[in-house]
Amino acid sequence: MNIYLDAIVVLLTFVGLLFFHGTTVGILRFPDFYTRMHAAGKGDTLSTMLILFGFAAYQLHHPSTATLLVAGKIIFIAVLVFIASPTATHAIMDAGYESEIGAWSAKDGFVSSCLIRKEKGE
Amino acid sequence: MFGFVTFLLMFVLWIVMSGQFDLFHLSLGVISCAIVARMSGDLLFQDRQTDFRTRFGQAWRFAHFTLWLLWQIITANLYILQLALTTRKMVEVLDPHIFSFKSHLKTPFAQFVLANAITLTPGTVTIRIVDGVFTVHAITGQAAGDLEQLDNIQDINEMERRVAAVFEPEILQNTGGDK
Numbered sequence: 001m002n003i004y005l006d007a008i009v010v011l012l013t014f015v016g017l018l019f020f021h022g023t024t025v026g027i028l029r030f031p032d033f034y035t036r037m038h039a040a041g042k043g044d045t046l047s048t049m050l051i052l053f054g055f056a057a058y059q060l061h062h063p064s065t066a067t068l069l070v071a072g073k074i075i076f077i078a079v080l081v082f083i084a085s086p087t088a089t090h091a092i093m094d095a096g097y098e099s100e101i102g103a104w105s106a107k108d109g110f111v112s113s114c115l116i117r118k119e120k121g122e
Numbered sequence: 123m124f125g126f127v128t129f130l131l132m133f134v135l136w137i138v139m140s141g142q143f144d145l146f147h148l149s150l151g152v153i154s155c156a157i158v159a160r161m162s163g164d165l166l167f168q169d170r171q172t173d174f175r176t177r178f179g180q181a182w183r184f185a186h187f188t189l190w191l192l193w194q195i196i197t198a199n200l201y202i203l204q205l206a207l208t209t210r211k212m213v214e215v216l217d218p219h220i221f222s223f224k225s226h227l228k229t230p231f232a233q234f235v236l237a238n239a240i241t242l243t244p245g246t247v248t249i250r251i252v253d254g255v256f257t258v259h260a261i262t263g264q265a266a267g268d269l270e271q272l273d274n275i276q277d278i279n280e281m282e283r284r285v286a287a288v289f290e291p292e293i294l295q296n297t298g299g300d301k
Binding site: 072 | 139143195196198199203207244249259
């Protein structure tokens with residue numbers, strides 16, 4: 001029984017770390033601020049949630065009211081991350097867009113975001 | 123009625139957070155939840171027009187929507203993982219661009235859910251919402267796909283349709299439902 005639970009815990013944590021790895025490599029390799037935020041914003045959400053679910057599953061080794069409540073609190077944190085992470089990503093993206101950080105485009109290389117706005121007529 | 127529901131929700135949270143089930147702690151919880159519900163009970167449910175039947179329906183459909191969103195997050199992460207690790211030349215694969223579209227959703231909360239959903243689906247991140255106009259950054263042309271083809275005002279993309287089905291079902295009737 002316990003060995004299966006251990007397997008689940010290890011699997012969840014490992015997959016979470018794998019996605020964190022992808023996020024980190026993405027942040028390092030992507031060309032500009034906006035694409036890097038793609039990696040940071042998405043990778044964080046799922047990997048944090050997976051690792052937290054791993055923690056919650058680990059609590060079930062000794063099922064009692066106390067450990068179940070701890071697992072419930074960890075699930076609460078996961079829900080918070082699920083809501084807060086995309087919102088934070090969006091706030092940072094908006095701040096970058098507002099302060100006109102240059103974007104990279106496949107056609108022209110680096111373009112300042114003032115130019116992008118002019119094209120859009122903003 | 124709204125105050126009582128606020129009280130109940132807070133009391134459930136109290137029980138989970140304290141983990142103490144003796145009479146002393148429970149009565150402390152009842153007292154403090156009652157005080158808070160009395161003082162700031164109007165914060166949680168600001169719109170008093172919507173009744174609980176509608177709200178419960180929304181919550182139920184929102185749970186289904188969240189399941190779909192979880193699946194989207196998994197594909198989004200696989201996409202980022204694949205882009206980050208297996209791409210040899212970023213320059214050839216990536217085609218980031220910024221576009222905007224006008225949303226049909228009216229309430230700020232529905233717009234917020236749509237913005238978060240766009241951020242969590244593969245390849246797109248919402249930058250800002252001004253008066254229902256979403257500015258979105260897409261990492262490749264293919265990722266923008268469905269969202270970008272919105273020149274026709276009557277058209278409604280799949281993601282928006284799902285959000286509308288949860289919060290504002292009347293929109294779908296105006297736009298011809300399952301186009």
